[in-house]
Amino acid sequence: MKIAIISPGPFSVPPVVGTSVEHDIQMVAEQMEKEHEVTVYTRKCPQYPRSKKEGNLFYRRFAYSSPTRYLAKIIRHMKKHKPDIIMVENRPSYVLQIKEKIPQTPVVLNMHSMLFASPYHISPEKMNQVAEKVDALITNSGYLLSSYLEQFPKFKGKGHAVHLGIHPDPFEDAQEREKKIEKLKKKLRINEENQTILFVGRLMKEKGVHLILDVMPKLIKQYPNLKLVITGASRYGRNITTPYVRSIYRQAAKLRKNVVFTQFMPPHKIPYIYQLADIVVIPSLWQEPFGRVNLEAMASCKAIVASNRGGIPEVVKHEENGFVVSLKNHEEELYESICRLLESSELREEFGKKGLERVKEFTWVKTAEQYLEVYKNLVQQETGV
Numbered sequence: 001m002k003i004a005i006i007s008p009g010p011f012s013v014p015p016v017v018g019t020s021v022e023h024d025i026q027m028v029a030e031q032m033e034k035e036h037e038v039t040v041y042t043r044k045c046p047q048y049p050r051s052k053k054e055g056n057l058f059y060r061r062f063a064y065s066s067p068t069r070y071l072a073k074i075i076r077h078m079k080k081h082k083p084d085i086i087m088v089e090n091r092p093s094y095v096l097q098i099k100e101k102i103p104q105t106p107v108v109l110n111m112h113s114m115l116f117a118s119p120y121h122i123s124p125e126k127m128n129q130v131a132e133k134v135d136a137l138i139t140n141s142g143y144l145l146s147s148y149l150e151q152f153p154k155f156k157g158k159g160h161a162v163h164l165g166i167h168p169d170p171f172e173d174a175q176e177r178e179k180k181i182e183k184l185k186k187k188l189r190i191n192e193e194n195q196t197i198l199f200v201g202r203l204m205k206e207k208g209v210h211l212i213l214d215v216m217p218k219l220i221k222q223y224p225n226l227k228l229v230i231t232g233a234s235r236y237g238r239n240i241t242t243p244y245v246r247s248i249y250r251q252a253a254k255l256r257k258n259v260v261f262t263q264f265m266p267p268h269k270i271p272y273i274y275q276l277a278d279i280v281v282i283p284s285l286w287q288e289p290f291g292r293v294n295l296e297a298m299a300s301c302k303a304i305v306a307s308n309r310g311g312i313p314e315v316v317k318h319e320e321n322g323f324v325v326s327l328k329n330h331e332e333e334l335y336e337s338i339c340r341l342l343e344s345s346e347l348r349e350e351f352g353k354k355g356l357e358r359v360k361e362f363t364w365v366k367t368a369e370q371y372l373e374v375y376k377n378l379v380q381q382e383t384g385v
Contacts, residue, residue, distance in 0.1 A: 001036045001372075001379060004083035005029060006074055006098075008091050008116075009064045011236075013042040019236055020292055021090050021112050023267075024164055031368035033057035039081065041074045067093070075101045085375045092130045093122050099133045106135040106378035108371075113289045114147055131155045135378050138371065140164050140290040141311025147287070160374050163314070164290055165364035168356075171299035174271035181275045188260045190276060193225045195342055198277035198302075200270065200293050201284075203234045203245050208283035208307065210244075211327065213251040213259070215335045220258050223342055228255075231273050233264035274300035278348060279341045282306040282316075283327065283334060291315055294322075295362055298355035303348040305337045315362075321355035 007013045007025050015022035022042075029038045033056040044050055044061035052059045062073040071094050078086065079102065087108045088094045093116070098107055109130065111117065117127055131137075131154035138160050139145040145161040174181070190196060201207040209230055219226055230252075233239045252259040265273060274280065280297035282288075287310035294315045297304050304322030306312050318324040323337040341348050 001085065001375060002081070002083045003032060003036050003038045003085050003087065003375065004078055004081070005038065005040045005087045005089065006071075006091075006094060007040065007042040007089050009043050009067060009070045011043065012045040012048060012061070013040050013059065014048075016045060016047050017236055017238075024112070025089055027165060027167070027364045028368050028371060029057055031364050032372060036372070039083065041077070043070065067091070071097060078102060078105075084379050087371075087375075090116055092117055092127060092134075095130045095134050096126065104382070106375075106382055107133075108136045108138060108374060108378070109134045110138040111144065111148065112140055113144070114151075114287075117148070117151075127152055128154060131158075134158065136160065136374050138162055138374060141314050143287070143311040143314065144289045160370070162367055162370040163362055164292065164295075165362050165367045166292070166295040166299055166359060167364065168299040168359060170268070170271045171274060171296060174275050175301070177272065180272055184272055185276060188227075188229065188262065188276070189257070190227055190229075190260075194227045195223060195225065195278045196227045196229055196276050197338065198229045198231070198274065198280045199282075200231045200273065200280070200296070201282070202236075203230075203232050203242075203248065205244050206284065206286035207232075208285045208327075210248050210251060211283040211285075211330045211334060212281055213248060213255070215331055215338070216255055216258065218331070218335055219338060219342075220255065222339065226258060226342070228259045229262065229273070229276055230259065231262045231265050231270070239263045270296065271300065274302060277302050279338060280304050281334070281338065282312070283330065284309045284312065285327070286310070288312050295359055298359035301352040301356045303341050303351035304355065305334065305341065317354075317358070321351050321358055 011022050013022045014026045029040050032038050037056045039058040041060050043064035050061050064070045085106050087110055089110050090112045095109055131152040136158050137155050142161040145159045148155050199209050234242045234245050280302045282293050284307050290311045304316050306316045306324055307327045308324045313324055316322045316324055325333040325337055
């Protein structure tokens, strides 16, 4: 089967600096190329050659001056290449032009959130046309699929919820690198007396890091040596100071030595950050489509406190590998859940072990297999074979 995957365009694949979408494209493509010919269309950048072949995986790179021009170049190439199936990643606006120019080829839309289906990016009228014309919709959680079916009923009968995967090896390997961990602890002034809470994510209100800062004064009274490590930036790979970033820095200033900001950390360093944590807290306020941080924490054998927003409960099981809280009264719910874990190393260990066992269910092999099943069914319908 000849598979074409169209990345959104603003960032390159494999990601140099990019979103999780570009990482997901790379991981799935590397699995599928073992048995199929896969072409990933992405933007050109100084770090990579314009075209590259790795086994059965082809990277075709085009300039991204605008979405329209970028897509037009890809369509011209696909007309010559003649893929059996086209996967559009996270850009529903691309679907209509592809269906117009290459009507005979099945098109799958893979959505990672509701953002690019919102009126800011595409009108409701056009989104309904996408739902009508596209051959299949893939989402990364059951929650997200339900949201699409509710808002755009014409997706009914076309939807598939497929969880994303993770490569646990870097996180397991990091646990054995004691010298690197000690060096990082020294840099962040974390010593043996400290118990550590970790937040990893973008510094934006929707991710809820300010909710942890709200409960820190009360936690510090109970646990004076407690440290909160905040890892992330307001933009992908860029430490831009936004009004929200300023507000959480003001909150943290009152807590002095109990809060540490690492700012942006490159992906290869993230597994070591998790080794600092006794507890990983994910207090998302928005309806998190999936929540990759949960998988990373589980792969690192860490206990989790997470909100019950969006697809998070599909990953974190309450009182099995973490606590899932509603945040209706976050100062009480977060405080009590964190305290329960700080009080019991046995409970943290139990949640960590169960999380590590559960994360084995989330593999890129499994994700790719489920994508391929959708593709094969569509191709068979098209060809009658």
